[in-house]
Amino acid sequence: MVILTFLLVLLLGCELPEEKNLKKGKLWALVSEPYAALLTRQAEEFHRLYPDAQVSIDATSTREAVVRMVNDSVRVICIDRQLNEEEWQVARAAEIGIIETKIAEDALAVLVHKQNPMENASLASLKDIVSGAKTSWHEVPESNWSSGRIEVVLTGRNSGTYELLTRHFLKLADDPIPSHVAGTSREVLEYVSEHPQALGIVSAAVLQDSLPNIRVLSLEAADSAAHRPFVMLHQANIHRGYYPWHYSLYMYRLEAYTGIALGFTAFVAGIPGQKMLLDAKLVPATMPIRIVQIKEN
Incomplete structure (x- = not known):
């Protein structure tokens, strides 16, 4: 008993080395x-x-x-x-x-300026916009704008957002050429807030620092169980798999x-x-x- 007690005291008194x-x-x-x-x-x-x-x-x-x-x-x-x-x-x-x-x-958020009447976006329209197949807002059915050149703003090619967008979600054969390449997600937010013709894509995680002139688009539902054609970016829709770009x-x-x-x-x-x-x-x-x-x- 004396030996066991002594060993217990030694163990309790020992401090793990920092690496452990x-x-x-x-x-x-x-x-x-x-x-x-x-x-x-x-x-x-x-x-x-x-x-x-x-x-x-x-x-x-x-x-x-x-x-x-x-x-x-x-x-x-x-x-x-x-x-x-x-x-x-x-x-x-x-x-x-x-x-x-x-x-x-998490999920990718699609942003436009609030002057843009667009509220929803199909995945086909987004692919056309990002790839450069459509360059004017009047070509986008969901926009309802009669004119104006689309200004796509993305973070650089080494960013996860860019990789997810172009390789995983849109599966583009060629790298897109955005109107503006931002150094950070914050710069994407700022660009969209200052340019009414802009469309930007960022992680939803940065939207807590969003700016007042920005609208987050609802996207085409990924699952018919959503019972609606478009779903907004929300934790519940991400969790259920309704939001497509999660x-x-x-x-x-x-x-x-x-x-x-x-x-x-x-x-x-x-x-x-x-x-x-x-x-x-x-x-x-x-x-x-x-x-x-x-x-x-």
């Missing part, structure tokens, strides 16, 4: 630009709960974040798509283990590193982090969702 302590240490994470502010708030809350944990968040393009991870130069990234097979192969060839954690569902948000961490890298990822995927994602108008991936009926025209 989930709530202590420093971590640098790269995050796809639309989600940098949200993950920064998550890092601040993590630090508030665990003062010995310091997480620094840097915004970057999705492609840059992936390149840095498969080159073993960053421990944690948060991006708006899954790693593709080529990226997994690069990691395996370098014997780099990577752990994937799905944390939320996608998953992922965190990746290097398997070789546990400690705070695992601790912060677990925090975001756990109850506190998921509640913050819900409050940010995303759909949490790991907590139950309660659907509230919404009225749409």
